[in-house]
Amino acid sequence: MSAEEIALAGHISTYEVLLLSRMTDWRDVPVNLMQGYLRGCRVDFCDWRTMNRINAYRRKGMHFEYLRRSGNWSSYYEPLAKKYFLSLPK
Numbered sequence: 492m493s494a495e496e497i498a499l500a501g502h503i504s505t506y507e508v509l510l511l512s513r514m515t516d517w518r519d520v521p522v523n524l525m526q527g528y529l530r531g532c533r534v535d536f537c538d539w540r541t542m543n544r545i546n547a548y549r550r551k552g553m554h555f556e557y558l559r560r561s562g563n564w565s566s567y568y569e570p571l572a573k574k575y576f577l578s579l580p581k
Contacts, residue, residue, distance in 0.1 A: 492531075492532065494508040494509050494512070495508075496531070497528065497531035497532055498531060499531070500530060500531040500533070501526075501527035501528055501529070501530045501531025501532070502527050502530070502531075503524060503527035503528060503531065507524060507527070507528070508528060508531065511524070511525075511528045512571060513571065513574070515574060515575060515578035516578070553572075555568065555572055558572075
């Protein structure tokens with residue numbers, strides 16, 4: 492999904508989507524902004540179908556194949572993925 496699609500679906504600005512997508516810690520993010528972002532990404536932690544989909548993706552290993560096919564992989568998605576993996580506890 493593009494930042495614009497997430498923003499539209501989540502009723503938040505594209506700027507906020509871009510800001511949140513680069514963050515690895517959401518402790519200081521207002522709840523309503525988190526909810527908008529998650530809604531835009533179609534993530535509902537209270538829906539077992541959503542959680543099954545996410546857990547299945549994680550179990551297979553996050554290879555980001557669908558993002559690698561994007562023309563934005565090297566300039567946008569790859570740096571985000573690297574930042575995410577570097578933020579994980581060792």
